[in-house]
Amino acid sequence: MASNACRYASTKHPKNFKPPTQDDLDELRERTIEFTRREIPYDVAQATDHQNEFPMEMWQKMGEAGLLGVTADEDYGGLSMGYQAHCVIMEELSRASGSIGLSYAAHSQLCVNQLMLNGNEEQKSQYLPGLVSGEKVGALAMSEHNAGSDVVSMKMTAKEVDGGYVLNGTKMWITNGPDADLIIIYAKTEPDAASKGITAFLVEAKNAKGFSCARKLDKLGMRGSNTGEIVLDNVFVPTSHVLGAKNKGVRVLMEGLDLERLVLSAGPLGLMKASLDCTLPYVHERHQFGVPLATQQFIQGKLADMYTKYRASSALTYSIARAIDESFEDPDIRTQDCAGAILYAAERATECGMDAIQCLGGMGYMNEMPAGRIMRDAKLYEIGAGTSEVRKMVIGRAFNKEFGVR
Numbered sequence: 201m202a203s204n205a206c207r208y209a210s211t212k213h214p215k216n217f218k219p220p221t222q223d224d225l226d227e228l229r230e231r232t233i234e235f236t237r238r239e240i241p242y243d244v245a246q247a248t249d250h251q252n253e254f255p256m257e258m259w260q261k262m263g264e265a266g267l268l269g270v271t272a273d274e275d276y277g278g279l280s281m282g283y284q285a286h287c288v289i290m291e292e293l294s295r296a297s298g299s300i301g302l303s304y305a306a307h308s309q310l311c312v313n314q315l316m317l318n319g320n321e322e323q324k325s326q327y328l329p330g331l332v333s334g335e336k337v338g339a340l341a342m343s344e345h346n347a348g349s350d351v352v353s354m355k356m357t358a359k360e361v362d363g364g365y366v367l368n369g370t371k372m373w374i375t376n377g378p379d380a381d382l383i384i385i386y387a388k389t390e391p392d393a394a395s396k397g398i399t400a401f402l403v404e405a406k407n408a409k410g411f412s413c414a415r416k417l418d419k420l421g422m423r424g425s426n427t428g429e430i431v432l433d434n435v436f437v438p439t440s441h442v443l444g445a446k447n448k449g450v451r452v453l454m455e456g457l458d459l460e461r462l463v464l465s466a467g468p469l470g471l472m473k474a475s476l477d478c479t480l481p482y483v484h485e486r487h488q489f490g491v492p493l494a495t496q497q498f499i500q501g502k503l504a505d506m507y508t509k510y511r512a513s514s515a516l517t518y519s520i521a522r523a524i525d526e527s528f529e530d531p532d533i534r535t536q537d538c539a540g541a542i543l544y545a546a547e548r549a550t551e552c553g554m555d556a557i558q559c560l561g562g563m564g565y566m567n568e569m570p571a572g573r574i575m576r577d578a579k580l581y582e583i584g585a586g587t588s589e590v591r592k593m594v595i596g597r598a599f600n601k602e603f604g605v606r
């Protein structure tokens with residue numbers, strides 16, 4: 201493919217990619233923290249949750265701050281920095297607001313990075329600059345009501361017609377679905393060919409006749425990360441908007457899933473940090489029985505657990521991201537590592553959210569404090585991008601494959 205001619209042998213990293221140094225990553229983290237302090241302070245995070253509305257001006261602000269195309273080529277406005285950097289930004293955004301972090305990842309990883317890795321030159325030049333600047337919002341739609349964990353059983357069809365395809369069906373739980381300009385949509389081009397009959401399409405949601413968002417979903421957590429059920433009723437998509445090759449959508453989907461799980465594992469990291477951010481000051485300031493709560497052994501035990509869970513999850517995620525960045529010429533992407541990172545971090549983040557509520561006592565149960573929001577947001581990561589059970593299955597199957605057992 202012409203667009204990849206001057207890229208490294210790796211198809212997972214942008215042109216001119218050099219693994220970032222620790223100083224580069226520390227500086228990026230500092231810049232992201234400055235951004236979240238300025239643009240996502242406590243009241244913005246709380247309002248996003250309470251009103252269940254994404255602050256739409258955030259897209260442009262994130263674009264101006266250079267956060268939206270971290271794994272994209274500089275030619276399209278990207279930072280060309282790779283997956284460690286993507287995890288750093290995802291972690292710090294999620295620390296400020298889990299739901300803004302989730303919408304960010306749906307845009308920058310599920311849409312921008314998938315397009316970067318699988319698009320041809322024409323598709324990338326047409327769509328990446330607008331997505332990277334924040335002028336346009338991106339999403340990815342594979343799940344359907346009856347095809348979640350078993351996603352290849354999807355029913356959406358794409359019938360070949362003169363000049364393109366006509367798509368029909370519905371997609372469920374699509375992050376950014378109600379707001380997206382561009383959605384990567386998977387559909388069956390050969391319904392009888394199971395996983396070998398799926399194709400990925402670039403759909404200009406707002407311009408497509410027959411496209412609609414049937415409803416915005418009301419969720420337990422991640423409120424304000426707008427999630428939708430989308431309907432495609434005879435939507436025409438030109439052949440030039442096939443992403444990758446016809447009937448090769450499962451390759452695009454599965455390859456994307458490893459990196460998606462890795463980058464998304466930084467969401468729970470941010471939520472664990474947020475749990476510590478709200479718990480540590482509180483238990484040191486509040487006195488009961490004449491002493492700070494933080495000097496009570498039961499509370500110290502929870503603090504120790506929360507901190508250790510964060511540090512262990514962080515070490516796992518960043519060591520995997522570093523290995524992928526540093527092997528960029530022939531990237532070493534291990535399915536069991538990427539699935540393991542999010543499996544571990546997601547479950548630990550829910551536990552940290554629960555511990556934060558408990559340490560804050562009655563105030564932990566109040567919506568004016570962030571602990572409840574953090575716990576509700578964290579739970580999503582045990583479900584979205586494949587559930588904990590499916591991640592375990594994926595890890596087990598990766599070992600089966602290594603041992604030649606099906």
Ligand SMILES: Cc1cc2nc3c(=O)[nH]c(=O)nc-3n(C[C@H](O)[C@H](O)[C@H](O)COP(=O)(O)OP(=O)(O)OC[C@H]3O[C@@H](n4cnc5c(N)ncnc54)[C@H](O)[C@@H]3O)c2cc1C
Pocket residue numbers: 306339340341342343345346347348349350372373374375376419422427580583584585586587588589590593
């Ligand atoms: C907030 C949110 C945002 C999302 N965003 C997107 C998005 O942007 N794009 C997109 O395409 N999808 C998205 N999803 C969908 C998500 O990927 C699915 O919800 C997820 O894959 C689980 O599918 P399901 O909900 O159908 O659960 P089911 O598959 O019905 O599973 C129900 C339960 O059964 C278990 N189970 C299923 N199969 C097995 C098995 N073989 N062995 C053991 N246990 C099993 C599951 O682990 C789970 O506990 C989102 C979901 C949510 C909640």
